[in-house]
Amino acid sequence: MPGLGGNSSGVGVNATATADLMTEGKVRSLDFEAVYDELFPFVWRTARRLGIADWALDDVCQEVFLVVHRRLSEFEGRSSLKTWAFSILNNVVQVHRRTQGRKSPTYRAGAQTVDLETLPDHQSGPDEILSSAQAARIAQELVDQLDDEKRMVFVLAELEQMPVSDIAAALGANVNTVHARLRAARKAFTLAAQRYRARDTWRAG
Amino acid sequence: MSTLGPSEKGLLEALRERDEPTEQDRERVRAAVLSRIAVAAAVGIATVATSSQVNASSGSSLPLQSAHPTGAALGEHAAGPLGQSGLGQSGWWGASATAKLLLASVAVVGMGAAVVLWPAAPVSSADQVAPSRSVPKTPPVLPMVPASAPVAASPEEPTPVAPSALPLELPTPTPPARAATGSDVSVSSLDAELALISSAQQALQGGAPAKALEVLDQHAREFPRGVLSVERSGLRAVALCAANRLPEGQSAGQAFLSRNPRSPLAARIRGVCRLGEGSE
Numbered sequence: 001m002p003g004l005g006g007n008s009s010g011v012g013v014n015a016t017a018t019a020d021l022m023t024e025g026k027v028r029s030l031d032f033e034a035v036y037d038e039l040f041p042f043v044w045r046t047a048r049r050l051g052i053a054d055w056a057l058d059d060v061c062q063e064v065f066l067v068v069h070r071r072l073s074e075f076e077g078r079s080s081l082k083t084w085a086f087s088i089l090n091n092v093v094q095v096h097r098r099t100q101g102r103k104s105p106t107y108r109a110g111a112q113t114v115d116l117e118t119l120p121d122h123q124s125g126p127d128e129i130l131s132s133a134q135a136a137r138i139a140q141e142l143v144d145q146l147d148d149e150k151r152m153v154f155v156l157a158e159l160e161q162m163p164v165s166d167i168a169a170a171l172g173a174n175v176n177t178v179h180a181r182l183r184a185a186r187k188a189f190t191l192a193a194q195r196y197r198a199r200d201t202w203r204a205g
Numbered sequence: 206m207s208t209l210g211p212s213e214k215g216l217l218e219a220l221r222e223r224d225e226p227t228e229q230d231r232e233r234v235r236a237a238v239l240s241r242i243a244v245a246a247a248v249g250i251a252t253v254a255t256s257s258q259v260n261a262s263s264g265s266s267l268p269l270q271s272a273h274p275t276g277a278a279l280g281e282h283a284a285g286p287l288g289q290s291g292l293g294q295s296g297w298w299g300a301s302a303t304a305k306l307l308l309a310s311v312a313v314v315g316m317g318a319a320v321v322l323w324p325a326a327p328v329s330s331a332d333q334v335a336p337s338r339s340v341p342k343t344p345p346v347l348p349m350v351p352a353s354a355p356v357a358a359s360p361e362e363p364t365p366v367a368p369s370a371l372p373l374e375l376p377t378p379t380p381p382a383r384a385a386t387g388s389d390v391s392v393s394s395l396d397a398e399l400a401l402i403s404s405a406q407q408a409l410q411g412g413a414p415a416k417a418l419e420v421l422d423q424h425a426r427e428f429p430r431g432v433l434s435v436e437r438s439g440l441r442a443v444a445l446c447a448a449n450r451l452p453e454g455q456s457a458g459q460a461f462l463s464r465n466p467r468s469p470l471a472a473r474i475r476g477v478c479r480l481g482e483g484s485e
Binding site: 037041049058070074076098159186190193 | 209210212213217218219221222223224225226233237238241242245394395431433468469
């Protein structure tokens with residue numbers, strides 16, 4: 001087991017895994033607690049944005065970190081931690097979706113779906129003024145309408161500001177594919193936004 | 206149209222600002238993760254320890270071979286060396302985590318090991334890391350000796366144990382069932398996967414590659430596309446070679462190495478399977 005011991009934090013459980021990396025000739029010690037702290041917000045946000053319903057979010061995040069812990073010694077620093085974690089998140093999300101028996105992010109449905117038709121305090125008209133919360137809900141609904149492939153690339157690029165090369169590494173795809181998918185995702189998102197506005201205008205008119 | 210217009214960008218900015226987890230979210234998830242890690246490790250140890258006990262005491266077939274543990278076999282070990290059944294102690298860790306862990310233990314029971322013992326083991330350590338229970342769910346009630354157990358698998362995966370009148374009552378308020386039994390419990394298949402992989406590792410470390418292979422075959426049946434499939438493949442190659450099944454082991458090893466050349470298992474596979482350095 002590489003690199004156990006050293007500067008593990010005082011957690012007091014046999015849960016702390018450390019990994020020594022050779023990165024550019026330097027040894028970097030990765031403490032699970034530190035990795036957790038660095039990655040948690042990203043994993044939480046991204047799981048939500050990939051369509052995990054609130055009631056399942058804790059579980060999915062826990063599972064991602066279980067795998068992170070298990071594979072920490074394999075992380076070689078060739079990609080960023082975020083990229084590496086995303087591929088684990090993606091895997092866990094896909095397995096989760098399979099066990100949920102659904103293929104689209106409407107597994108968020110039930111408790112969570114925002115029905116755009118019935119958003120209560122939305123003002124209609126061409127110069128809509130939305131509260132930040134309303135805007136966020138609409139944005140998420142539009143993201144949910146993207147297909148899985150586009151959504152992944154879109155979330156990483158537009159919401160996490162991950163560079164395309166990192167996204168390609170995370171998805172195991174080539175950079176050109178990611179560029180093309182991102183263009184298509186932006187197009188789809190824009191069209192969905194236009195449909196939403198058009199529907200809203202119709203409703204108001 | 207490869208860029209987004211201003212109103213779309215505005216929507217996305219609002220979304221970017223939302224979704225941040227709270228400190229409470231962070232700590233709650235951390236505590237649950239650390240508990241589950243400790244349990245997964247303990248399961249591996251307990252499974253191997255207990256199965257060798259059963260072997261010694263009853264002379265029965267290896268529990269790991271049987272997917273249908275008898276109530277008797279479990280009963281006899283319900284108060285085994287790993288401590289008393291502490292399942293009523295819902296205070297150890299968050300109830301939802303407990304529910305999942307108990308079902309993971311039941312899943313491993315479905316595999317044949319009397320893993321009902323293990324929750325007693327990491328209690329103290331789990332207490333250290335999961336001090337606050339902010340998850341407002343009711344504690345689980347689990348009888349100590351299930352005659353057979355539903356496996357904590359997804360609906361589409363095969364259940365090796367017949368779903369019986371197992372009086373499992375794990376009230377979990379919100380999420381719909383993911384377990385094959387359709388009971389109203391949120392069960393994580395990853396816990397079950399971790400339990401299996403951990404016990405396979407323990408078996409290998411204990412010099413019991415045949416046992417490891419049985420466990421790994423179980424994982425392959427229940428979680429063919431599981432999150433830990435890569436771990437399974439690597440360990441399987443090690444186990445085959447360690448069990449002196451070199452032709453199969455080397456072939457599995459080569460296949461693994463070509464897909465995962467930098468895996469930490471690579472050196473071990475090359476050693477045990479006697480594959481050269483350049484074998485990728």
